Amino acid sequence: MNNLPVEYIAFGTPITDDEGYITNAIVFCHGWGGDYGSLRRIIDIMGPGEPIDTKKFFIIAITTLGSLNSASPSVMELGAKFPKYSIGDMVRFQMEFLKVKFNIKHLKGVIGNSMGGFEALTWGAKYPDYMDFLISLVSSYKVAGHNYALFKFMNNIIESDPNYNNGNYTKPLTNSLKLANESMYPYGLSREYYRYELSNDEIDLAMDEMAEEAVEEKWDANDIVYRNNASTAYDIEDIVSNIKAKSLIVAINQDQYFPPELDAIPMSKMIKDSKLIIYDSIMGHIGTHEIIKIKKELEEFLKDFK
Missing domain, CATH: 3.40.50.1820 (Alpha/Beta hydrolase fold, catalytic domain)
Known part of the structure; x- marks a missing residue:
C-alpha cells in the first residue's frame, strides 16, 4: 500500500x-x-x-x-x-x-x-x-483477562449482525456499532464514580449518548473489528x-x-x-x-x- x-x-x-x-x-x-x-x-x-x-x-x-x-x-x-x-x-x-x-x-x-x-x-x-x-x-x-473478553464481545456484536457479511456490508451497521460502543461504558470511569457521582437516570443518559457517539463520529464496523483484533x-x-x-x-x-x-x-x-x-x-x-x-x-x- x-x-x-x-x-x-x-x-x-x-x-x-x-x-x-x-x-x-x-x-x-x-x-x-x-x-x-x-x-x-x-x-x-x-x-x-x-x-x-x-x-x-x-x-x-x-x-x-x-x-x-x-x-x-x-x-x-x-x-x-x-x-x-x-x-x-x-x-x-x-x-x-x-x-x-x-x-x-x-x-x-x-x-x-x-x-x-x-x-x-x-x-x-x-x-x-x-x-x-x-x-x-x-x-x-x-491484553488479557477482561480486556481481551471485552474486545471479543464488541467484535461478536458486530460480526453477528445479519448485514455484516464477513465485512462486506453495503450500509453502516448502525445498531451494532451503537451497542459495541455502549458495551465499553461501564469501564471508563471508576466504580465509585458510577455509584456515588451518577444517578441511574444520568447513567441512562450517558449510555444513550455513548451509543449515539458511534453514529456522530462515523464509526465503521471493519475499522472496529480490525483494531480490536490488533489489540487482542x-x-x-x-x-x-x-x-x-x-x-x-x-x-x-x-x-x-x-x-x-x-x-x-x-x-x-x-x-x-x-x-x-x-x-x-x-x-x-x-x-x-x-x-x-x-x-x-x-x-x-x-x-x-x-
Whole structure:
C-alpha cells in the first residue's frame, strides 16, 4: 500500500542537527477510540515552562493506522480487503511517517495513553535505540483477562449482525456499532464514580449518548473489528525487558481497564530502571485528564531531556 493518508497535529519548535534531522521530537500515541486530538489529555502539562515545554520540545500527535482519518479500512475504501495489521504495524506506520514528513530518525521521547501505550511500549521494545525516554499512561504489556473478553464481545456484536457479511456490508451497521460502543461504558470511569457521582437516570443518559457517539463520529464496523483484533493479539511480555529508554509508567488506582496490581506494577519490574507513579482519580481510566496531579513528578522525570 502506497500514499497512505496520515492525520496529525504538531506543536513547538523543531531543532535540527548539522545533518538536518529533527532532534527534539516527542510523539504522542492516542488510545483505542481516540485520534490526534487526544493530545488534549495532557494539555495541562504542555506549553512554555511546563513539563512538556513547547519551547524545548517538538510534539507530534498522529492518528494511528486503523483509526478514522488516517489509513484504515473505511478511509481507504477497501473494507474487508484492507490488510490485517498489528500494534507493531501501527508503530512502523508512524515511524515511516516521521521519516518522510519530518526527516526524523530518532525521537526524544514517546508518550502513549492506553492503546497508545501498547504502541509506545512496542516501539521501545522492538526499536530500543529509537528514543531517549518513554512514558506509558494507563496501559500494559499485554491484553488479557477482561480486556481481551471485552474486545471479543464488541467484535461478536458486530460480526453477528445479519448485514455484516464477513465485512462486506453495503450500509453502516448502525445498531451494532451503537451497542459495541455502549458495551465499553461501564469501564471508563471508576466504580465509585458510577455509584456515588451518577444517578441511574444520568447513567441512562450517558449510555444513550455513548451509543449515539458511534453514529456522530462515523464509526465503521471493519475499522472496529480490525483494531480490536490488533489489540487482542498484543502481548510483548517476552520482549518488554528489551526497553532501554528511560521509562516512566503511570497508573491510576481506580482504573478498571488496567488495575496497577495487574499491569503497571508487574510491568515496572520487567523494565530495567523504570519509574512507577500511581495516583488516585475517581475518573478511573480516563483520569489522565487529571494528569496535572503528578506535574512535579513529570517535571522531575523530563528535566534531563530538555
